[in-house]
Amino acid sequence: MALAIKVNGTMQSVDVDNDAPLLWVLRDALGLAGTKFGCGVAQCGACTVFVDGKPMRSCTLPISALGTREVTTIEGVSGREAEAVQQAWIARDVPQCGYCQSGQVMSAVALLKQIKQPSDRDIDLAMNGNVCRCATYARIRAAIHDAARALEG
Amino acid sequence: MMRAQAFLAAGVAAVTVLVAAAVAQTTRQPTAKDLRPVPSFQNIADQQARSIALFEEAGKVLQHARCVNCHPATERPLQSDAMRPHQPLVVRGADGHGVPGMTCNTCHHAANFDAARVPGHPQWHLAPASMAWEGRTLGEICAQIKDPNRNGGKDMAALLHHMAEDTLVGWGWAPGPGREPAPGTQAAFGGLLRAWADAGAHCPPS
Numbered sequence A: 001m002a003l004a005i006k007v008n009g010t011m012q013s014v015d016v017d018n019d020a021p022l023l024w025v026l027r028d029a030l031g032l033a034g035t036k037f038g039c040g041v042a043q044c045g046a047c048t049v050f051v052d053g054k055p056m057r058s059c060t061l062p063i064s065a066l067g068t069r070e071v072t073t074i075e076g077v078s079g080r081e082a083e084a085v086q087q088a089w090i091a092r093d094v095p096q097c098g099y100c101q102s103g104q105v106m107s108a109v110a111l112l113k114q115i116k117q118p119s120d121r122d123i124d125l126a127m128n129g130n131v132c133r134c135a136t137y138a139r140i141r142a143a144i145h146d147a148a149r150a151l152e153g
Numbered sequence B: 001m002m003r004a005q006a007f008l009a010a011g012v013a014a015v016t017v018l019v020a021a022a023v024a025q026t027t028r029q030p031t032a033k034d035l036r037p038v039p040s041f042q043n044i045a046d047q048q049a050r051s052i053a054l055f056e057e058a059g060k061v062l063q064h065a066r067c068v069n070c071h072p073a074t075e076r077p078l079q080s081d082a083m084r085p086h087q088p089l090v091v092r093g094a095d096g097h098g099v100p101g102m103t104c105n106t107c108h109h110a111a112n113f114d115a116a117r118v119p120g121h122p123q124w125h126l127a128p129a130s131m132a133w134e135g136r137t138l139g140e141i142c143a144q145i146k147d148p149n150r151n152g153g154k155d156m157a158a159l160l161h162h163m164a165e166d167t168l169v170g171w172g173w174a175p176g177p178g179r180e181p182a183p184g185t186q187a188a189f190g191g192l193l194r195a196w197a198d199a200g201a202h203c204p205p206s
C-alpha cells in the first residue's frame, strides 16, 4: 500500500503492508534507524516515538492506523525540553551500551513537556516502561532532575 | 561428579516446577462460555429471587478477567486470563488514562494489534477506583454499580446503556487471540441486566 506520512516535519511516501508496524516503516522504509527494536510487544520502550507530540510505542502501531498524525523520532525531536535532556544526558554520561537510550530520551522529553518539575515517583511512573539492560536507571532519573532544573532557570 | 549431581538436581527441580505449573493451568476452574437466556428465569416465581438470579448470571461477565482486569482493586490494572499485575507497571492516574509520559495509549492503540498480542480500543482506560471489582463479591459489585456516587453518576438507564452498548465494554467479547472472551454476547449480557432491573434490581445478599 502506498502511503504518505509526515515524519520529522517532512512528507514521505512509503510502499508498505497495511499492518506493518510504524517501527519497521521508520527503520526499513525510511532508514531512520535511531528508533530501536527491543521486544516488538510493547514491553521495553526502545521503539518510543512521538505521534502528534505524544509518546507511543511504534512497534504496536500498524501503519494503517497512523492516519494524518505526525511522527517525531529521535532524529527529529527538538525544542527546549529536548535540548535540556540532551545536555543533561551528556553531562551525566547516561548511556552505557546506548541501545535503549533513544527510547529513554523520547520518554524523558515527553515527561518534561507535561510535568515541569517531576518528582522521583513521576519519573519512575513515566519511565518504567523503558527497560535498560545496562541498568542506567539511577543516572536517567538524576539527569531528568538536572534537565528540569535547567529548564527552570 | 558432585557437579553433575548438582546439575541433575537442579534439572529435576526445574522440571518439577514446570509440571506443577502445567497442572495448575489445567486444573484452573473453567469459566462459563455462555449465558443463560432471560426466559429461562421465568420459572422463578418470586420477583426478588428472580432478579437476584438474573444478576448472578450477569455476574459471570462482571467477574470475568476481561472485565475485572480493568476494574482493579489497586491503582495498577491486571492482565491475562490469570489476572496478573499489568506489565509494565502502569497506574490509573487522575482520569483513568494513566499518568503523564505513560498513558494507556502509549502502547494500546485504536484496535487490537494481534501480531504483538497488544489489545486496543480508542477509549482504552481503567475504571475509576470507586468501581473497583477485583476481590469483591457479587453483592458488593451490585450495590456499587447501582450507586450513582460510585458509578460515575449513572442512573439505571445510563447504566444499562453502558453495559449493553458501550464499545469498550464490548471489547470484552472480542479480545483477540490469547485472551478468553467474556461469556455469551454483549447483547445477552445487556438483556440479563435489563431483566434484572425490570424485576427490581435486587442485589445478592453477599
Ligand code: FES
Pocket (backbone or CB within 6 Å): A036, A037, A038, A039, A040, A041, A042, A043, A044, A045, A046, A047, A048, A057, A058, A059, A060
Ligand atoms: S520494541 Fe516496542 S516496546 Fe519493545
Ligand code: FES
Pocket (backbone or CB within 6 Å): A095, A096, A097, A098, A099, A100, A101, A131, A132, A133, A134, A135, A136
Ligand atoms: S544503556 Fe544499554 S540497554 Fe540501556
